[in-house]
Amino acid sequence: MKLEGKIALVTGGTSGIGLATADLFVREGAQVVVVGTDRARLDAAVARLGVRGMAVQADLRRSGEVDRVIEAVRERHGRLDVLFANAGLGRAAPLEAVTEEQIDEQFGVNFKGLFLTVQKAAPLLGQGGSIVLTTSFLNAVGTPGLSILSATKAAVRSLARTLGAELAPRGIRVNAVSPGPISTPFASKMGLGDQDLTAMAESVEAQVPLQRFGEADEVARAALFLASSESSFITGTELVVDGGLSQV
């Protein structure tokens, strides 16, 4: 049990990587609060997590809703040991087609929402606390059509270093987990047609040295390592889980 008695907050914990991680955290002994926007997915997550799970519906782009999430954690548990700031989305568009709304939406969730979550959760974390941010292999490679999504993740990579430095004196570690292509609903929400989606998946898969998409649970296990005391002397780093795509 790597998280026995710990309290964890998992944003985007209702689907894909976040849900797999919340599930693993519960199996490792934690009590977990998950956040998402969709009511049905929140209910399904709580049903899966059982008595040690709790869900809060919030759109993390709004500061007041982040406050509400943190207040719910404070009321229920009084403190926090682990924050997995993982909620995110992406929109695909070539340079000439990127809209202001797409920029605001992606930076709103992936960067601003994540930043506000860390800022407002930090007072609940104490000595030994661990913050894990979800970045992406996209922050290390150039992928046509994904300029804004990739930039949001580069910004989050930067945050792991800066906030790692800011929070280190309080004994709080900040690291990132960087997924490669992972089988989740993420890509299906990017605004691509079925044909483009299939073509993108085939092209990405062909580039992965391990020759497949990863599973959400494979990222969850990396997040668990960074969340737990197994990584007690590691801060500011990024653990890449991408089958070698951005690394070899």
Ligand SMILES: NC(=O)c1ccc[n+]([C@@H]2O[C@H](COP(=O)([O-])OP(=O)(O)OC[C@H]3O[C@@H](n4cnc5c(N)ncnc54)[C@H](OP(=O)(O)O)[C@@H]3O)[C@@H](O)[C@H]2O)c1
């Ligand atoms: N899958 C991949 O290939 C891949 C690769 C690299 C990085 N990542 C990163 O991994 C993270 C998780 O993605 P995933 O693949 O697990 O995707 P996913 O299955 O689509 O899950 C995304 C999660 O984020 C939540 N979310 C989205 N917008 C939100 C908002 N405004 N407020 C609160 N919650 C919000 C969603 O909740 P609702 O559905 O209820 O809105 C959902 O729980 C993301 O940061 C993504 O960028 C994924």
